[in-house]
Amino acid sequence: MQATIENTGLFSSSLPTGLTAVDREELGETDSLSRLRILQRGQHLFRTGDRVDRVHRVVGGILKSYFIHEDGDEQVIGFHLPGDLIGCDSLADKLAAFSVVALDTSSIQRFAHDDQQQLTLSWMQEEILRLARLLHMERGGTDARLARFVLDFSDAQRHRGYSEREFHLPMGRRDLARYIGLAPETVSRIFSRLRVRGILAVENNHIQILDHDALEQVANNQAQQAVTHLAN
Known part of the structure; x- marks a missing residue:
């Protein structure tokens, strides 16, 4: 599956360490990290209410998704590890329902519009399983x-x-x-x-x-x- 990420000042110029052979084949050795966004610890991928119109995949690092209650308490609703998809649930109304922040230096791949329908279906299957596990745990x-x-x-x-x-x-x-x-x-x-x-x-x-x-x-x-x- 081919994916596209725009090149901005937030992108690096070399492949991250720790990529699997599948990651390298999917990204392409010649594409390098110009196709990846690098987030430092504490940096947000997006915040609640931000416009989100693309699906993202974690390539390296870890992120968490969360929202803030009216009383100011933080509720963590998920952790995102390499291979996980982020943003599928925001595509309908294009607005983020929660915030996503890097817990460590992380690399994020952003997919093109043409890839998003198939990715969303895959994400929905994984999300159903995740919610079932979370309900069982609670x-x-x-x-x-x-x-x-x-x-x-x-x-x-x-x-x-x-x-x-x-x-x-x-x-x-x-x-x-x-x-x-x-x-x-x-x-x-x-x-x-x-x-x-x-x-x-x-x-x-x-x-x-x-x-x-x-x-x-x-x-x-x-x-x-x-x-x-x-x-x-």
Whole structure:
């Protein structure tokens, strides 16, 4: 699939490190980063209410999508890793319903109009699965929410060709807590409990899954208990 990004002062002139062979084939070795937009940490791709008329794909780095409640609290609604599409949900009215900001230096590919229909269909399929996982996670207890997040991130790592057992969570504890609906202190306590039980090895944001079956049990059992409680 061929894609187009306009060349502006925000674009670099060389390919980023960490691109897969598929990325390089899709972008074309001769195109270089003149086709990519580079966002530094804290820089927004767009903000709530901005005009959005193109689909973007994350090539490197990590971004988060969020909105601000009327009381000023921030709600994190998603994290975007390499391969993820951004902006499909804004194409109907051309306005961003939420803000997207880089959590680390990130590279973004912007697609041409001709590619967007097929990309949007692909995004819709992934979004349905993501929302289903998020709903399942929100119905669980506190430990289940974090366990399910770690399992989902592990699965995403596997699909990207990385280790599913040992990885670095690229988002901070506060952003993670805002995403799964817990306080940062609660997230830290849950990590400690899972470490004491020998399920995870945790050092800052470096995670190693020591007992995958036990982690699945935490995620599924607590979720089932929560659903049973709601039904009674």
